[in-house]
Amino acid sequence: MQFLQQLVNGITIGAFYALVALGYTMVYGVLKLINFAHGDLFMWGAYLGLTGLTVALAALGYTTPWAILPVVIFVMTSVALMGVLVERIAYRPLRSAGRLAPVISALGVAFILESLARNVYGASWKTYPQGLTPSGGLVLAGGVRVSLMQIIVLVASFLLMAGLYLFVHRTRVGTAMRAVSLDHDVSRLMGVDVDRIIMIVFLIGPGLGGVAGLIVALYYGSFDFTLGWIFGLKAFIAAILGGIGNIPGAMLGGMLLGIIETLGAGYMSPQWKDVIAYIILILILIFRPTGLLGERVAEKL
Amino acid sequence: MALLEIENLHTYYGYVHALKGINLTVEEGEIVTLIGANGAGKTTTLRTISGLIRPREGRIVFDGQEIQGMPAHKIVQMGICHAPEGRQIFSTLTVMENLNMGAYTLGGDKETIEENRRRVFDLFPRLEERKNQLGGTLSGGEQQMLTIGRALMSRPRLLMLDEPSLGLAPLLVKTIFEIIKEINQRGVTILLVEQNARAALKIAHRGYVLETGRVVLSGPAQELLQDERVRKAYLGER
Numbered sequence: 001m002q003f004l005q006q007l008v009n010g011i012t013i014g015a016f017y018a019l020v021a022l023g024y025t026m027v028y029g030v031l032k033l034i035n036f037a038h039g040d041l042f043m044w045g046a047y048l049g050l051t052g053l054t055v056a057l058a059a060l061g062y063t064t065p066w067a068i069l070p071v072v073i074f075v076m077t078s079v080a081l082m083g084v085l086v087e088r089i090a091y092r093p094l095r096s097a098g099r100l101a102p103v104i105s106a107l108g109v110a111f112i113l114e115s116l117a118r119n120v121y122g123a124s125w126k127t128y129p130q131g132l133t134p135s136g137g138l139v140l141a142g143g144v145r146v147s148l149m150q151i152i153v154l155v156a157s158f159l160l161m162a163g164l165y166l167f168v169h170r171t172r173v174g175t176a177m178r179a180v181s182l183d184h185d186v187s188r189l190m191g192v193d194v195d196r197i198i199m200i201v202f203l204i205g206p207g208l209g210g211v212a213g214l215i216v217a218l219y220y221g222s223f224d225f226t227l228g229w230i231f232g233l234k235a236f237i238a239a240i241l242g243g244i245g246n247i248p249g250a251m252l253g254g255m256l257l258g259i260i261e262t263l264g265a266g267y268m269s270p271q272w273k274d275v276i277a278y279i280i281l282i283l284i285l286i287f288r289p290t291g292l293l294g295e296r297v298a299e300k301l
Numbered sequence: 302m303a304l305l306e307i308e309n310l311h312t313y314y315g316y317v318h319a320l321k322g323i324n325l326t327v328e329e330g331e332i333v334t335l336i337g338a339n340g341a342g343k344t345t346t347l348r349t350i351s352g353l354i355r356p357r358e359g360r361i362v363f364d365g366q367e368i369q370g371m372p373a374h375k376i377v378q379m380g381i382c383h384a385p386e387g388r389q390i391f392s393t394l395t396v397m398e399n400l401n402m403g404a405y406t407l408g409g410d411k412e413t414i415e416e417n418r419r420r421v422f423d424l425f426p427r428l429e430e431r432k433n434q435l436g437g438t439l440s441g442g443e444q445q446m447l448t449i450g451r452a453l454m455s456r457p458r459l460l461m462l463d464e465p466s467l468g469l470a471p472l473l474v475k476t477i478f479e480i481i482k483e484i485n486q487r488g489v490t491i492l493l494v495e496q497n498a499r500a501a502l503k504i505a506h507r508g509y510v511l512e513t514g515r516v517v518l519s520g521p522a523q524e525l526l527q528d529e530r531v532r533k534a535y536l537g538e539r
């Protein structure tokens with residue numbers, strides 16, 4: 001029974017990791033760049049969610065879960081726009097500057113976004129308004145509890161990921177996205193405006209990441225400015241675990257990391273959670289550098 | 302007025318002066334071939350025309366409009382399609398998806414795309430048999446067919462082919478050249494880059510010989526085939 005309970009909790013956390021990992025993997029796909037700023041964009045989703053909820057509740061004058069809906073849209077669009085801005089300012093000018101310069105630039109943006117959050121919102125723990133998330137839930141056979149919030153998180157994450165998968169695999173722009181991941185120049189020769197595709201990726205990845213920030217903050221109730229770095233790094237591990245650049249891989253990697261971490265914390269002790277996560281990362285890098293679903297197709301230079 | 306006119310084209314890779322003042326014209330309906338040794342600048346010429354590299358100097362006029370410096374995706378929209386060297390297909394996309402990428406500029410025009418796909422499958426029945434296979438799992442020859450087929454999907458006015466026969470078995474080389482001729486007879490103007498100078502000159506109307514970034518010889522293909530220098534340097538005769 002404890003096992004099943006841990007599994008349910010692990011899947012929930014895994015869904016968070018997966019949502020954030022998608023952003024890393026999509027950007028890596030089209031730019032071969034680890035967007036270290038992604039974790040902090042995700043965190044900005046949590047902060048903007050706090051602002052949005054505070055404003056929405058003050059405007060309404062009473063507390064209702066429905067206040068979350070407009071805030072989802074607000075957070076998604078603002079973090080998506082932040083993502084596009086980051087690409088324009090920090091990555092695009094360095095497009096032909098080799099592999100190292102954009103990585104340094106990404107780290108710089110990560111620190112800027114984190115400091116900015118700390119300066120604007122303060123370094124203290126932030127708490128989301130009470131009474132927004134539904135209480136209650138289901139008790140399954142064997143006494144395994146699934147809270148209503150967990151169900152909502154899972155359904156929302158599943159819908160977002162399924163939508164993304166269909167977009168990437170069934171639409172013209174999604175196919176162009178996969179083409180750009182393979183070769184910029186050949187995509188240009190097909191008439192693809194590569195800059196526009198990259199912009200779309202920076203709308204979708206951070207957009208999803210921002211929503212994930214909001215959901216995570218709702219789920220845990222409180223957070224501080226270190227959320228982006230810690231959680232972002234975990235999601236990055238999830239992306240590597242699944243095979244960076246691979247979208248289903250990011251989903252799988254996120255789920256696996258969430259489950260393994262939670263089981264490890266449950267059976268050993270919570271203090272070992274991070275140790276387990278990083279040991280997994282190192283083991284993958286040693287035994288399967290391309291990740292679980294990573295392709296072994298030789299990369300063209 | 303020629304369909305494509307190139308005047309005094311200079312292209313650099315950093316400090317490498319790859320094209321040193323190329324002049325070249327392609328008339329509507331022609332097959333024009335560009336031959337020359339390794340490193341002569343043939344690929345660079347095509348890449349400059351298609352907008353992948355910006356020339357430092359010179360003019361490229363297509364259908365009366367200057368296109369040098371335009372972004373590559375806009376140039377495709379004008380009706381120039383460049384099938385790159387070395388079977389650069391999208392390896393993890395299916396054959397169908399590769400062809401759809403070729404028709405990217407047609408947007409959601411399903412009917413035209415379907416019609417163009419029909420023509421491509423007529424030329425390359427093998428591609429239809431393999432349509433759901435991933436590009437990377439095709440044989441070398443099939444990948445070459447896909448590169449050409451994909452370039453035809455946008456129904457270009459000018460098709461630029463970079464070494465379509467490279468690395469193919471002799472029988473397939475013959476087929477590919479026949480298909481190029483057929484594509485031309487269906488109304489597509491062709492600029493053909495080839496190492497296989499003899500085969501290229503046999504199907505071309507005119508030819509240009511490139512040496513270290515300069516045009517050293519040009520004329521009707523028949524004349525080039527007879528030319529002493531061409532025979533020695535490019536047709537392996539002594």
Ligand SMILES: Nc1ncnc2c1ncn2[C@@H]1O[C@H](COP(=O)(O)OP(=O)(O)OP(=O)(O)O)[C@@H](O)[C@H]1O
Nearest residue numbers: 314317319337338339340341342343344345346496
């Ligand atoms: N990316 C690049 N960076 C620097 N120099 C380059 C680059 N690409 C080509 N060159 C140089 O430009 C010159 C022309 O190269 P190009 O590829 O156009 O030759 P080519 O005629 O197509 O040769 P091949 O028959 O071998 O394909 C060569 O000297 C080559 O070394």
Ligand SMILES: [Mg+2]
Nearest residue numbers: 343344345386
């Ligand atoms: Mg070449």
